[in-house]
Amino acid sequence: MAFRATSYLVFVLLSLGSYVFAQNSNVLGARYIVTGRVLHYPEKTPFAGVTIVARGPERLVTTSKADGTFRFELLRGKYTMVARMLGYFTEETPIIVPEDNELEFLLRENALLLEEVQVSETKAEQNVSKVEIGVAKLTIKSIKKIPAVLGEVDVMRSLQLLPGVSSVGEGATGINVRGGSIDQNLILIDDAPVYNSSHLMGLFSVFNPDALKDVTFYRGGIPAQYGGRTSSVIEVKVKEPDAEKWKVQGGVGLVASRLMVDGPLVKNKMALLVATRASFSDYLFRFAKTASLKGTKANFYDITSKLAIKSSTKNQVYITFYQGKDVFKIAGDSLARTEVNATSSVFDWQTRNLTARWNHAFSEKLFANLTTVYSRYAPTITNPDSANAFELKSGVTYKNLKLDVGYVAGKHKIDVGLSGIRYDIQPGDLQPTLASSNINPLTLQKEQGLEAAAYWNHEIEVSKQLSVMYGLRYSWFAALGPYRVNAYELNVPRDPTTTTGGVDYASGKVIKTYGGLEPRLVARLNLSPTTSLKFSFNRMYQYLQLISNTTAALPTDRWKLSDAFLKPQIGDQLSLGIFKNWQKDTYETSLELYYKRLTNVADYRNGTNLTLLEAPETAILQGTGRSYGAEVLVRKNTGFLTGWVSYTFAQTEYLINSPYAEDKYRNGVYYPANFNKPHTVNVVLNYRISRRTSWSFNWVYSTGRPITYPIDKYFVDNVYVPNYTLRNQAKIPDYHRLDIGFNVDALPTTKRKWQSGWAFSVYNLYARQNAYSIFFRTKNDNVLQFYNKVNAYKLSIFGTLIPSITYNFTY
Known part of the structure; x- marks a missing residue:
């Protein structure tokens, strides 16, 4: 005891x-x-x-x-x-x-004349050490070093200088990524989708560079939180407003001018950023030598704003608003694509986005984001002619609610989330605007759809040599009524003449559902401290498609949801790359190989007009596609001279293997897509010559894209009818261009409130007349019509050099 x-x-x-x-x-x-x-x-x-x-x-x-x-x-x-x-x-x-x-x-940058000045925006070895392949991150600072067209630095044009990216030509909207069409790119600005990323028919992008934080571009190894497109994701982030003091920033150029104001509404608690940009370039057309061009109008404006509310260290609310509008007037034209003849048409398209996001940190390791998004894209074509006065409207409305939860602990990073999307589409509404107009009204059926998704993504460092990111996404889509689904005769191609009736679905009634699993995998194996081998696989579903049988998208082109006839596109991509740094990360080198298979890729019957087609299933053909290629990149990160050289080999081919002979192109053999460019070279250089001044150069080269030439012609009822049979079997001439820029920045060491600089650039320095397309005209100079020659003509968008100057300021 x-x-x-x-x-x-x-x-x-x-x-x-x-x-x-x-x-x-x-x-x-x-x-x-x-x-x-x-x-x-x-x-x-x-x-x-x-x-x-x-x-x-x-x-x-x-x-x-x-x-x-x-x-x-x-x-x-x-x-x-x-x-x-x-x-x-x-x-x-x-x-x-x-x-x-x-x-x-x-x-603050110390831009002294030292050979070891660091120019790269992130740690140079990240291209070797990070679990990423086919991913590029551009800061606005690095984008501003690239020569600008018409004095305006541009996000989308900067992306075109990266390997694996191309476009069909100057003046075209959108980009093609690793063999994908322009609608296969998911473009987001603070989580809100952008359906038309261009101003002035492709000369500018819709993103104001002053208001942006950075751009992350995924063309491979796409994490599971992204879906809805089969080629790439372009995530554009608007920067946070300054919560301590007010600042004014902007620029004045020959074509476009910018102004941004940001600062605290309540110091360190609530801040606001408002950036606007406008172009009123109509006066430039008055100097045109051609009389028909003097009545042309081309202008735009956009507004980007962001409100940041920080109630505590654990809770932040961000509200982002974007609105952009374009007006493009052609003095004289024929809108044959809409089956409407007019002498003066006005193209008007606008985008309006609103994003509200609540960030909450449960702890240092666990956090969540709740986001709601509203987006509206609305193109319009109008014509004031008394004989053919009309207004043609269309639009896409997008509503999204999503929850993302992240957990970070040690060597683990886990992301899970849910999202629900509502689509409302007006394909086309044509109405006469004058009593004297000969236009008959036509309103196409509206389309509605729901898309839901859940995802899980896990990044883990297995060892010092091996890191893995893997995930799974499940997406589901339902096409909804009210909608009439046509029925057609069996064993014959779908055609308006073979309609046998149809089924009417009431409002909210499910017409057709699709869905499936989308696995994602990225692995990185370090072979040495400066060398790594990377692999990725991703599958992605796309339920919304741009249906267009032209090379470049126009505001008249229509967006369409999957339905009883149009199946969703499915993209499966494999990527393999080796990454190597040299001389203490001064030089980066990489080689990436990829193979992509597309299921249910869309192509179209010859001679079809899709804009006001009441039954698009009679014109759309679906098959398989394949894309494969190699991308080589050599980048210099430090020193007076920085930049990169890239080479891309790429092939994209389609196969339409229809059971009907009239819909089987090239007898069931793969043929090139109309944006296929096998070889592309980009050279981007920046040379700093003093604390304030630097030169920039970029040279681009690509092989010509495919084109279909007529093999002969028919003379019917005093009209020549060309005969097109061999789809995409010829190509336009190769493309190349040199741009230069000279920048005078504010002195980095100055503490003056007013700071200013100049940006000078020359686009297409040696004035090459690159072909955008080839067209044919018959020379009627012989009484015997049979002997009249057919001449080929080349259309060039920018046929000469374009100088520009911009004054930039910050206060």
Whole structure:
């Protein structure tokens, strides 16, 4: 009994001693969390890879993450916090722990004439170490170093200088990525989709560069949180407004001018950014030598705004609004594609997006985002002619509600989420606008659909050599009524003359459903500290398609949902790449190979007009496609001269294997897609010659795209009718172009409130008349019609050099 009592007493004393020791230890050796963020000056965008040093009672070192944040656990006392990065001025600030626990560093570029000045925006070795393949991230700072067309730096044109990206030509909207059509790219601005990414028929993009933070471009290894398109994802982020002081930024150019204002509504709690851009270039056409061009109009405007509300460190609310509008008037034209003849047509298209996002941090490891999105794209064509006055409207409305949850712990990063999308599409509504008009009204059936998805994505560092990102997405789509589904005769091609009736579906009634699993996998194996091997596979479903049988999309082209006849496109892509850095990451090199198979790819019957077609299933043909290629990139990151050289080999082919001979092109053999360009070379260079001045150059080359030439002609009722049979078996001449730019920036060391600079550029320096298309005309100079020759003509969009100058300022 005494032994038990003694043991109990010893236990109590030991426990009490441990408790007292622990308490004293907590007082004397307690650690406190200090967090902070590093930003670029003056953009105030997150700065990754910056070395942060804490000097005081102890010395600790860390680096800033991708979002610019860093974290320390420090003992009580006085510290000097130091942020340093090669090529930037070192920043220091004293703090007292635990009173000061939140920091912010603004790093200003030190553009001295030093050979080792760092120009790259992220840590150079990330191309080797990160679990990514086919991914590029561009900051606005790097985009502004590329020569501009008409004085305006441009996101979409910058992407065209990357390997695996092309376009059908100058003045064309959209881009083609690894053998995909332009509608196979999911373009997002703060989670809101963009259906037409161009201003002025492709001369500018809809994104105001002053308002943007960065652009992430996925053309392979796409994470499971993205879906709905089969080729690529372009994620454009609007930067956060300054929560401490007001700032004015803008530029004045010959064609377009910009202005942005951002600052705090409530300091450090609520901030607002508003950026606007406008072009009123109609006056330029007045100097045209051709009389028919003097009445042409081409102008646009866009507004980008973002409201940031930070109620606490755990809760933030962001509201982003975008609106853009284009007006393009052709002085004299024939809208044969709409079966309407007119002498003066006005193309008007506008986009309106609204995104609201709530970010909540449950802890340092667990966080969630709740996002709601509204998007409306509405093109219109009008004509005031008394004989043929009309208005043709169409549009796409998109509503989305999604929840994303992220968890980060050690070597694991897990993302899960749900989303629901509602589509409402007006394919076309043609109405006469004058009583004297000969136009008959026509309203196509509206389309409705629901798309739902759930995903799970997991990134894990298995070992120092191996990292894996894998995930799974399930998507489901339902086409909804009200809608009339036509019925057709069996064993014959669908045609308006073979209709046998139809079924009417009531509002909300499900017409047809589709869905499936979309697996994703990316793996990175480090062969050495400077070399890695990467592999990826992804499958993606696409339920919304742009149906157009022209090479370049126009505002008149219509968007269509999958239905009882049109199946969703499915893209399966395999990628393999090797990445190697040289001379302490001064040079990056990479080789990526890919193979993509497309199921249910769409093509069209010859001579069909899709714009006001009441039964598009009679014109659309679906088959399989394949795309394969190789992409080589060599990039120099540091020194006076920086830039990259890329080469792309790519082939894209379609197979329409219809059971009916009239719908089987080339007898069931693969033929080139109309945007197929086998060889592309891009050279992008930037040479800094002083603290303020730099030259930039880019040279592009690509083989000509396929085109269909007539093999002969018929003379019927005094009209020549060309005979087109061999689809895409010829090609237009090769394309190449040289651009140069000269930039005079504000002195990096100046602390004046008003800072300004100049941007000079020349687009198409040697004035090459690159062919956009080839067309044919019969020369009627012989009484015997049989002997009249058919001549081929080349259409060039920019047939000469285009100089530009822009004055940029910041206050």
